[in-house]
Amino acid sequence: MNLPETEFVDRMGLIMERLGGTRTMGRLYAWLMICDPPEQSLTDLASKLGVSKTAVSTVARQLELSGMAERVPAATREHRYRMVGGGWDQIMRGRLAIVRQSLDTLDFGLSILGDDQPGQRDRLSDTRKFFAFVLQDSDEMFERWKEYREKPS
Structure with a gap:
């Protein structure tokens, strides 16, 4: 992540926290909005956000349950996620x-x-x-x- 992307991700983390979510949830959702390719593995997400894979997995599932992200099919066994519009x-x-x-x-x-x-x-x-x-x-x-x-x- 470059510096402006990092700042955006961190700002969204603070916003999500103010809305009652967690900072990691906001950061993950923000990254899914701007990342390329739009589908990211848990390993990629953990690396980009600087948090554990376990934390990313938990938050990704929460975003999936809320309808804000979805798990997408992957050739490997590793889960991949992308943002969902709406x-x-x-x-x-x-x-x-x-x-x-x-x-x-x-x-x-x-x-x-x-x-x-x-x-x-x-x-x-x-x-x-x-x-x-x-x-x-x-x-x-x-x-x-x-x-x-x-x-x-």
Whole structure:
């Protein structure tokens, strides 16, 4: 990796860490975005990122399970991975599914609070309103994203 590539990979590691993943996950995903050839073996990935093959294997499987990377067929027994387009879409859909599920929990919370607890009700209601607002346009947002993504650059 040259210096600008290293800086990009390291910056993405910090971003992924801030998003709740691991730094290695962000670094691996970043490298898969810019590497050539796009398919990389675990040995290649470990070497380029300066981490153990075991760590790379674990993170690659996590990226595969999240839909952000995929394992590709190889002539050798060694696993090879590449980035999958649309991975962030899948991550966001998963997060929104959790937000959707939280509405039931928030409704339950509101049901156990009495009218004599206006401060607590207001705080809980505000959270519920925010989550409902976020979900309100999410399906349309994904449709708009699909159209935007398919537009020629």
